[in-house]
Each structure stands twice: as structure tokens, then as C-alpha cells.
Amino acid sequence: MQSVQIPLFVPAGTLVIVYLVILISGIHRKRKKRGSPFASDLLRSPGQSLLARIDGFNEEVQVCALVLILYPIMVFAMHVVQTYFMKIPESETRVAVSAAGVLVVISYFLLKLLRLLSKRRIFRLGYQGEVAVGQELNQYMSDGYKVYHDFPADNFNIDHIVVGPSGVLAVETKTRSTGTTKDRRADAVVTYDGRMLHFPKGSDHNTIDQAKRQAEWLSAWLTSAVGEPVDVRAIVAIPGWYVRRTSPDGISVVNPRQFDSLFKHIQPRPLPDKLFQQIAHQIEQKCRDVVPAMPDES
Template identity: 35%
Template sequence: MFSKSDQAAKRSKDMWSNLGIILIPVLLVLVVVGCIFLIVFFWRRKQDKFYRESPLTKNLMRPPGYSLQLQLNKIDEDLSFYLTLMLAIPLLLYSFHLSESYLGQKPESFGRFALSITLSVIVISFLGVRLKRLLDEKKNMVLGLQGEMFTGEELNQLMLHGCRIFHDIQFQYGNIDHVVVSQSGVYSVNTKMRGKPRNGIARAELIIDYQQNLLCFPDGEFQIPIKQLATEATWLAQYLTSAVGRPIKVKPILAYPGWYIKQRIGKGPVCVINPQNSKKFFVHNHEVLSPAEIQQVAHQLEQLCRNVEPVFRDKKRWKN
């Protein structure tokens, strides 16, 4: 029989042993986090000591696909976070297992081993599903970003013919991918990027059926998003009319980069184009806007687009 003092000592020992099982893995994680914090802290101190700010004195214009690029940056951050968890959580569970074995003096058993493996598999499976969704989302966004960049590059060529081009204009329902201002009017351009099937199709050809409001691809048919395009054009027309002080009409355009327009059936409220060599859609029409009106409209659009702040530039404060 153990005396009361021996039982109290045993209970105290068990308590500290159990506490150590829990704390040691946590302390190891805290040490790693602390090291990362110190590295960032001293890097920031060094940057403050040898600080040089950007010499740019005004904001930059939004480039093509800027909104998608910001979303891709967020997805990359999420991917890094989940990949770190996939590596860290099994190691953390393993450290708990070792702590119970060597500090808690618990014997190895099939049940403990199976529990550790099961928890690791559940966590990794959950994170793996999330990673797959993020990777699929990233693939679609990268494709869309390249489409907007290609359309933007082609539209920028119109500046050689007196047009003004703006990209990624934000409004309450999303963003307008591109805006073209020319002597023939103002155009809101929405870029849709669709991949071509790998096998069985030699050429990416598209048939536009305005009578049935269909986009006919080799592997499927889809509705022309008239409502979305009309919303973008209507909002932009109302904004420019209010800002300029005279009625400004905006014509919606749907761009499919890389797709050859094989046939157009009928006519519709939205013009669907391949943006490559698209001068005839924007330049070779009757004159609607004078050079002075083009400048007025362009000035208002620039206020919407010039909002990308340069990096490494302190915000200006009022001086005493």
C-alpha cells in the first residue's frame, strides 16, 4: 500500500507528465513561429534603416486582368497555407505520439498507431480536396487572365489610330474588362476565355447564332450573356453621361480571344468578335465623337482606372 504522500507525489508526477505531453509539441510550434517572427522583425528593422521609397508621385493605371491577378495572388496565398498545414499537422500528430510514448510512458499499441494514422489521413484528405478546388480555380483564372491580357494587347494597338483604351474598370456589380473610346463611339468589351478541346478539333471555330442567342462551340452551345453585357454598358453610359454632361452611348462587345468567327446568323444587340485585328469594329465606322469629346470621356475613365498605388511609398500625412 502507498502512503498518502506517495499517492500525492504520483498524482503530481502524472499531472506534470500529461502536461508535458501536451505542451512540448505546442512549444516546438511556438519556437518555430517565434523564429519566423524574429526574422520578419529584423528584416523590417533593416528596411526601416535603409529605407528608399518609390519615386512615383501618382497612381498607376490598371492593366488588363488586374482584378484576376489580385485574385490569383490570394489563391497562391491560400495554396501556400494549405500546403504548410499538410506538412505541419502530420508532424504535429507524430510529435504528440512520441510525447505520449516517451514522456507519458504509454506502451505502443495498434490502437494508438491506427488512431494517429487515421487522424493524419482525415486531415490530409480534407486539405487535399480543398487544394484540388483551389488548383482548378487557379487554372481557370490563369486561362481567363491570359485571355484578358491578349485582348488588352490587341486593343492597345488601336491607340495608333487615335483610340483611347482603358482596362479593368471597377463598378458595383464587378468590373468591365476593357473600354475603347474612338471617334465611332464608346465600347465596353467583355473578354471570355474558353479552352479548345485537345483532340478531334483542328481549328478553334465559333458560330454565333443571334436568332437563338447562342454561341456554338465545337463541343457545346452556350447562351450569349446579354444581361451581363447590357448591365456593364448601361452603368458606364450613365456614369459618363453624368460626368461629361451630355448623352454618351456605350456599345457592348463580347470578345473571344483565339476563336475564329466562322459564321454569324442574324443580328443581335451584342457584337461578338475575335479581338485580333479588330480595327474595323472600332475605327472604320461613322464619326460620333469629336476629338474634344474623346478627351472628355477619356479623362473621366482615367479617374476610374488610375488607382493602383505604387509599392514602398508612405502615405502622405498633414504636416504640423
């Protein structure tokens, strides 16, 4: 029985050591402090929280890849060592147990890797969408707008907040892949009826509801923070899609390249200068929480 357990125990122990080394190395990089030339924390970038999730997926993918590569090699190496150096007789049981162990471990980590890659693709798409919307919004800072990204709220994040001549806007990004048929224009058309988004392959009301809830939350938070009523309007931005609106009802839903037209035609809700500065200050205090990362010395 001991000869059967050794080929499995040693590789498994080795993999645990490899995983612990990767884990400790990651913790060390996060905790390692160096003198920073920056006097304060940095503002959050578009998709900051999504990028952190993607980094976490990358670390897990590395662990799975190492297991898939190293585990079969280590099991085979232990089998050879036991046969030729420890003089343990070869048997069908030893081979079967080793093969079964490899098959179970490889199957588990392969399925886990595929799930991780699928999730990472979704998060990358969302991140790229937030960056695209953020870049469009940043252009309006020269027109007197203040733009903030990835605002950390209560257990959720508001993708973008715009404070300016049009008032306070909470922008929710909806990123969705387009179809792959020959008619690319038709594949990239989303219909908005004031309540729901109708994509070629399904409808979505959650995004509209979520944008409204976040705007209401931000309005209540700012009102409490500055001591004056602050109205916040919800906007949904869908990069890469043509928005066909069939009803005047509901919140604004646009392609990010339509921001210019939206800001020109949306009913302005101007803010007194003092209130403008108070709102911007409160939002910036929440968004300026990124600790500058110092690169390791070579």
C-alpha cells in the first residue's frame, strides 16, 4: 500500500509547495513598500476594479498551467525513481493508480482553467468597454467638466461620474459582443423602448434598472455629503452599438460617440460654483484611493 501512495503523495506535496511559493510571492509584491515620489494617492482609472479582477484571474491561470505541465512529469519521474532506484516491482496496480491520479488532477485543473479563461474574456470585454467610454468622457474635461471613473460605492462601483454644465451624470457602461453574421450593421443595432434594451440575441432590463438605482444612490449620498439636494441623472453608454430609440421615455442610452450630441441637447441643470466644487471634492476624495505601485529594483 505504501508503494501505491508514494507516487501520488510526493507530486501532490510538490504542487502544494509550488502554489505556496506563487501565493507568498504575490503577497510579498503587494506588501512591499518603497519610497514613493507621489505626495498623494492617484485617481481611479476607467475599469480599475475590473482590472484588479483580471489580475487575479491571471494569477489563477498561471497556477493551473503549472499544475497541468508539472504534475504528469512529476508522477512519471517518481514512478521511474521507484522502479529503477528503489527497486519497487512494476505492477499493473501501480501504473493504474498513477494514471488515475494524473487523470483526475488534470481533468480538474483543465476544467478550472477553461472556466477561468471564459471569465477573464468577459471581464476583459467589460474593461475595454469602460476604457472606451472613459476616454470619450475625458475629452470633455477641457470644456469645464470633471470626470471620475470607477467610483467605489456600497458594494458596487459606478463606472463614470460626470460633473459639469449639464449637472451631475452617472454613466453606466454596457459592453456586449456583436454578432458574427455578414450583416455587421444589423448585428450591432440595439433597440431601446424606454424600459428595456433589445439586442439581436436577447433583451436586457437589468442595465437600465441598475443605472437608475446607482443614480438614485449617488444623489442621496451627495445630498448627505454636501448638505444640499443634488439631482443625478442616469445614462447608459453602449460602446460599439448603434442605439435605435423607439420611445421618448426613460433614461438616456447612447453610443459613447454620441456624448457630444447628448451634452448639447440634454436639459442643463447648472450647479452654483460653490456646490460644483463641493460635489467634485466629495467625489474625488472617494476616487483618489489608488496607492502608486513602485516597480521592483533590478
